[in-house]
Amino acid sequence: MREFSVPASATVSPEENLTDMVWANADRFANTVSFRRRVEGSWIDVTAADFAAQVMAVAKGLIAAGLQPGERIALMSRTRYEWSLLDFAIWAAGLVSVPIYETSSPDQVEWVLADSQAKAVIVEDADHRSRVGAVVDLLPEVRHVWQIEGPDARTGAAGAVDELTALGGAIPNTRVRARSRAVHADDLATLIYTSGTTGRAKGCELTHRNILAEVRADIHAYPRLLEPGNSVLMFLPMAHVLARAIAICAVYARTTLGHTSQIAGLVSDLGTFRPTFVLTVPRVFEKVHAKARAQAQDSGRGRVFDAAEETAIAYSRAHEGGGPSLGLRLRHALFDRLVYRRLRAALGGRCVAAVSGGAPLSERLTHFFRGVGIPVLEGYGLTETTAAACVNTLDAARIGTVGRPVAGTSVRIADDGEVLIKGEIVTRGYWNDEEATRQAMSDGWFHTGDLGELDSAGFLKITGRKKEIIVTAGGKNVAPAALEDRVRAHPLVSQCMLVGDRRPFIGALITLDVDALAGWRARRGLGAAKAGEAGKDPELLRELQRAVDTANESVSTTESIKRFRVLDEDFSEENGDLTPSMKLRRSVIARSRAMDIESIYRT
Known part of the structure; x- marks a missing residue:
């Protein structure tokens, strides 16, 4: 199948916006618990009426600060x-929010603030404030910096919420x-900044219509x-579009939302908190599984856990066919008492499902947790599709796929296998970047850069990546080129290729410049050595680590190179590693150096 569409479940009217849900909930469901807020170790209820009043108070402060409709305000904080x-207060004041990952480097912060022309920044704590402070003097457009955590020990200033509430007291x-x-x-x-192939993040424009269409499609799913x-x-x-979309869904659907970082x-x-469902990325489930297995092995119950794992997987697979046999059901019931209920208890005991995105979870682990x-429930989407474009649901799921298109969305497979997406969830373009917008959009279809297949029932399977962007197991998008260039800036380094797609962290393959290596060794009174032998020299490895550390200063911690491997020989056009224009053939290198890549992730 080349194309599959799902009709819209609801329409977005021209006059709607995202704050409508806040006022409607307060008017019609004032005492509904919209949030549970963690305060000094306890969860405190926040009703719909409470939340609307707080949104109103902070919005008045933003207006009193002189911020004008349509201006951008950046938000840099952990999940809270x-x-x-x-x-919601930013939207209520008619402003545009610009999330910044709290792990971002000063260079990244500067780029987002400058490109978005943000007029104000709200940070979480003193550390974030120092990162913003390091660049804000270079950005005359930024007129305000507020800090969520207060009071400020140095100035005695209140936190951002209290400060803005007080500032707006006279605003009706x-x-x-x-x-x-x-x-x-x-x-x-x-404006959500997402990594591009050049390494400079692009500001993805999402409208109120985009987000409302996504919210209604998710609730329908x-x-x-x-x-x-x-x-x-x-x-x-919360800077991740998926987390933000589900958080807004919770407000819209009156599902109680909690935050923790x-x-x-x-x-x-x-x-x-005892949630009824969780939103996560595959890495969390990989850690849960690994920790459970390790604890079982440490307590001498490793064989029991292994048997329970195989039973859970078999039980899940059986439900895709004629159902589990009597013997399998009995084994499953036994291991439910011994193992499974403990795993469910680790998620609070009430969790009926998990929604996962950002990167794929292995089919084996997906079957294990279903068992x-x-x-x-795995899905697929990008910042440009306002999070989920395809989802598996409780009623329609096929393990190994990312599900069917959400309501109001069409998926097409191009002649070259690229996944194309159309619908109200698709971005209108990139901020200040008409060329990038033109390249990504064609006749209303967004070109994802991913390769995929549609089955006869409309389930999408992602088969590869057309773009170079690395997506870690934690769902972080990493553009490799800029960081590779920084590592290659060291004289001893000839080539550097980042790895880490579907892996827990970013690693790197590094090759040495033979001439530079000879000079480096000569200065230390060392004889000639082959690159492969030199790569095991502790002093050389320390020198390369310094080069990596320097390069890492330009990116966030989640984008940083955690480990690297020095290869025995350089990349070359002759062995197929490089194109005639000396660009890396990443897929070729990944195959030919598979063992070297595995060694990076071997514990």
């Missing part, structure tokens, strides 16, 4: 309640209502998850 509060509610009503569906809601009375604990970065305490938070009783 204030993220959602500020996001009608000013906010007027600003909010003036925003229409096709107005810009957010997950009616038993996104409904009143259910709950979701958000621990992915303390991954070390995630199990505890899951136990006390345990936690179906992992």
